[in-house]
Amino acid sequence: MNNLLQNLNERQQEAVCHTEGPLLIFAGAGSGKTRVIVHRIAYLIKEKKIPPYKILAVTFTNKAALEMKNRVIDFIGPAGYSVFVKTFHAMAVFILRRHGEAIGISNNFTIYDQNDQQTLLKQILIDLRLDPKKIKPASLANKISELKDQRLYLETKNLDLLLADYSFNFAPIFKEYQKRLKEQEALDFNDLLLKTVELLKAKEEILKDLQNRWKYLMIDEYQDTNYAQYLIAKYLSKESQNICVVGDDDQSIYSWRGADIRNILDFEQDYQQVKVITLNENYRSTEPILQAASAIIKNNKDRKEKNLLSCQGDGEKIKWCQTNNEYGEAEFVISSILSKKNREGLKNKDFAIFYRTNAQSRLFEDFLRRENIPYRVVGGLKFYARKEIKDILAYLRFISNQNDKISMLRVINNPPRGIGRVSVEKIRALAQKEGVSEWKIINDGYLIGKISKGIELFKNIINVALDLNEEVPEKIKLSKLALKVFEISGYKKNLEEEKTLESHSRLDNIYALINSIEDYELTNPEANLEQFLQDISLFTSEEDPNENFDLKDKDDVVTLMTLHNSKGLEFPIVFLTGLEENTFPHKFSLDTEEELEEERRLCYVGITRAKEEVFLTNSEVKRTFGGEVEYQSPSRFLFEVPKDLIELKSFRSSDFRFNESGQSFQQREFKPKVVSRSNNSKFSLKDRVIHPKYGVGQIFKIEGTDDNVKISISFGRARKTFLEKYTHLEKIY
Numbered sequence: 001m002n003n004l005l006q007n008l009n010e011r012q013q014e015a016v017c018h019t020e021g022p023l024l025i026f027a028g029a030g031s032g033k034t035r036v037i038v039h040r041i042a043y044l045i046k047e048k049k050i051p052p053y054k055i056l057a058v059t060f061t062n063k064a065a066l067e068m069k070n071r072v073i074d075f076i077g078p079a080g081y082s083v084f085v086k087t088f089h090a091m092a093v094f095i096l097r098r099h100g101e102a103i104g105i106s107n108n109f110t111i112y113d114q115n116d117q118q119t120l121l122k123q124i125l126i127d128l129r130l131d132p133k134k135i136k137p138a139s140l141a142n143k144i145s146e147l148k149d150q151r152l153y154l155e156t157k158n159l160d161l162l163l164a165d166y167s168f169n170f171a172p173i174f175k176e177y178q179k180r181l182k183e184q185e186a187l188d189f190n191d192l193l194l195k196t197v198e199l200l201k202a203k204e205e206i207l208k209d210l211q212n213r214w215k216y217l218m219i220d221e222y223q224d225t226n227y228a229q230y231l232i233a234k235y236l237s238k239e240s241q242n243i244c245v246v247g248d249d250d251q252s253i254y255s256w257r258g259a260d261i262r263n264i265l266d267f268e269q270d271y272q273q274v275k276v277i278t279l280n281e282n283y284r285s286t287e288p289i290l291q292a293a294s295a296i297i298k299n300n301k302d303r304k305e306k307n308l309l310s311c312q313g314d315g316e317k318i319k320w321c322q323t324n325n326e327y328g329e330a331e332f333v334i335s336s337i338l339s340k341k342n343r344e345g346l347k348n349k350d351f352a353i354f355y356r357t358n359a360q361s362r363l364f365e366d367f368l369r370r371e372n373i374p375y376r377v378v379g380g381l382k383f384y385a386r387k388e389i390k391d392i393l394a395y396l397r398f399i400s401n402q403n404d405k406i407s408m409l410r411v412i413n414n415p416p417r418g419i420g421r422v423s424v425e426k427i428r429a430l431a432q433k434e435g436v437s438e439w440k441i442i443n444d445g446y447l448i449g450k451i452s453k454g455i456e457l458f459k460n461i462i463n464v465a466l467d468l469n470e471e472v473p474e475k476i477k478l479s480k481l482a483l484k485v486f487e488i489s490g491y492k493k494n495l496e497e498e499k500t501l502e503s504h505s506r507l508d509n510i511y512a513l514i515n516s517i518e519d520y521e522l523t524n525p526e527a528n529l530e531q532f533l534q535d536i537s538l539f540t541s542e543e544d545p546n547e548n549f550d551l552k553d554k555d556d557v558v559t560l561m562t563l564h565n566s567k568g569l570e571f572p573i574v575f576l577t578g579l580e581e582n583t584f585p586h587k588f589s590l591d592t593e594e595e596l597e598e599e600r601r602l603c604y605v606g607i608t609r610a611k612e613e614v615f616l617t618n619s620e621v622k623r624t625f626g627g628e629v630e631y632q633s634p635s636r637f638l639f640e641v642p643k644d645l646i647e648l649k650s651f652r653s654s655d656f657r658f659n660e661s662g663q664s665f666q667q668r669e670f671k672p673k674v675v676s677r678s679n680n681s682k683f684s685l686k687d688r689v690i691h692p693k694y695g696v697g698q699i700f701k702i703e704g705t706d707d708n709v710k711i712s713i714s715f716g717r718a719r720k721t722f723l724e725k726y727t728h729l730e731k732i733y
Contacts, residue, residue, distance in 0.1 A: 004043050015277045016040045022271035023244040028308045029608035030284030033246050042076045052082035056214035060221050088229050092192040099206045103199050110186040117141040124176050142500045148190035149258030151227040193228035200235040211239040222247035226258035250297050253602045282308045284570050284611050286315025288645050293607040296640045300597045319615045321649035328653030329617050330363035333575045352559040352571040354606050356584040359508035361560050375558040379565035388506040389513050395485045399465045400529045402439040415494035418454035461488050479517040563606045574610035579618040579635035590696045603637045631686050681709045688732040
């Protein structure tokens with residue numbers, strides 16, 4: 001027993017030894033929760049003499065399950081192979097393969113992934129005589145997943161009432177989707193959980209069999225469970241009550257994929273005589289880092305109070321650097337990395353750069369390339385390797401060179417415009433026969449008979465773009481050409497109509513690409529499209545777009561990632577960037593207090609990834625899509641860190657694009673419009689206000705007097721002007 005408990009602190013030992021009845025372990029960041037789970041499994045087997053196959057341990061990712069299984073085997077030997085360590089979905093498949101026939105599910109059912117779902121939904125739309133271009137299969141798949149994640153979906157008996165909340169008569173599409181899944185003996189990922197709940201609820205004998213099979217249930221990351229997972233855990237543990245859940249409500253950041261923080265917060269109400277243990281000794285971070293993170297998270301109301309203690313002792317203060325613009329921010333981050341490497345002998349792998357959205361990575365990547373610093377983007381591709389970026393660049397390449405078959409094949413039906421594979425093959429065959437390019441076949445009347453609307457549309461799009469390209473750079477700019485291609489190709493409309501998190505991210509990435517083309521124009525004012533494409537190819541030629549470093553890889557690279565992808569990782573030095581209102585917290589997460597609290601938890605997660613030092617950065621102004629500059633309000637999270645924990649810095653970009661006031665030397669459209677405060681307005685420039693319809697925005701112009709005071713407000717990319725007298729606005733202090 002001594003071997004089992006050695007190297008564990010008092011609370012960890014208490015958690016390991018409490019084996020009977022419900023146990024809730026609040027595991028603070030860096031408190032060694034995986035070690036506790038592994039030791040608890042070992043304790044059950046070695047000290048309590050529980051057969052290994054009676055223990056069920058559930059986590060959320062295949063990687064986490066494999067790591068836990070291996071650690072159990074390493075710790076207790078061959079007996080560990082019999083411990084059932086699975087993800088929720090893998091456990092559901094195990095149950096349904098063996099018992100699903102009791103509720104009409106074939107034991108050889110097929111599991112449909114997202115691509116399979118979209119293919120099925122496209123078939124349904126066509127059969128229902130609906131246009132897949134107007135109602136996107138990807139958007140439908142997202143809506144179906146959201147619906148099935150809802151607690152109401154499992155509880156309501158009136159599905160028609162629930163489906164009525166959706167537009168474009170969603171009900172018949174959803175019902176047909178469910179019908180065809182059944183006909184094809186298939187389940188989507190949501191149904192794996194939902195059908196398991198249905199089985200456990202309806203078939204008492206099967207439930208008892210499973211309860212007898214697994215007498216001890218442990219669930220990791222319990223704060224990330226959705227309602228179906230909550231019910232599965234409750235059913236399986238109902239008889240023995242030997243359920244141990246481990247998690248941290250302060251790290252619940254996945255509500256957008258169904259996670260319900262109430263599951264962990266209400267655990268004490270769901271189970272009788274619950275033992276609650278808080279692991280509060282942090283083995284990762286220094287005291288200032290923990291104090292800063294704790295000060296921020298304490299502003300959330302919906303949480304359990306914790307007091308994390310650092311085992312690492314005192315350390316560096318939190319560095320808060322305000323930069324003049326986004327170029328200054330990227331330059332500061334990369335120059336800080338270079339400085340620390342030179343002065344302190346640190347490696348590239350000691351640094352991580354976090355941001356709220358993927359589109360923010362571009363400038364950091366550009367500056368890292370400029371300094372020849374190797375890097376990896378975790379959870380996504382490098383900027384210029386992302387699909388949407390390659391798509392828009394393929395359009396530009398084809399406009400530059402109509403003999404470029406690779407680019408033509410990429411864009412001819414992208415976005416979908418009804419040009420099928422058979423039509424493309426006919427064009428290619430005719431081009432080969434006539435000895436001309438495919439574009440000549442399309443554009444010069446080689447196609448005999450009726451030409452499809454899709455081909456005619458593609459022809460018109462390219463011809464408009466070719467005409468515009470003739471005016472670059474004399475009359476229009478390269479960036480305007482790229483923007484026009486983005487619009488007339490239908491690519492922008494296609495992404496806007498999809499209305500998913502992924503489509504929003506892709507839109508942001510393309511806007512970042514257009515801004516990068518504007519950067520190129522500043523240094524190359526006479527450049528045409530051919531020169532730009534040549535330079536961008538040389539710029540990215542040394543990259544391997546398929547580069548996929550494992551997180552345990554020893555290659556010496558700087559790590560870039562979104563805050564959501566940072567969970568579970570740790571680095572000596574962390575840069576948490578883009579700390580401005582509407583960026584972080586994100587503008588789409590300011591509608592409710594619940595959304596804002598999740599943004600704050602995301603900030604907490606980011607800070608607590610750091611072991612030794614944290615840098616927080618924000619910009620005074622930022623260029624938005626379209627070349628305009630908007631003043632930025634520092635994120636509210638910055639002001640929630642006590643002043644005595646902060647070392648303030650400022651940094652002015654040496655990049656020629658902006659002068660000291662954040663404006664362009666050329667005074668292009670980058671120049672912010674500054675209007676002095678109206679004498680009788682109760683608001684000032686840069687005030688953040690709440691509008692009853694448009695939400696949180698920032699005032700960028702005040703003009704007029706008396707009853708004619710007009711206030712112009714920026715709501716993200718949208719800009720609105722109101723008469724102050726007739727508009728209800730509340731200032732955010």
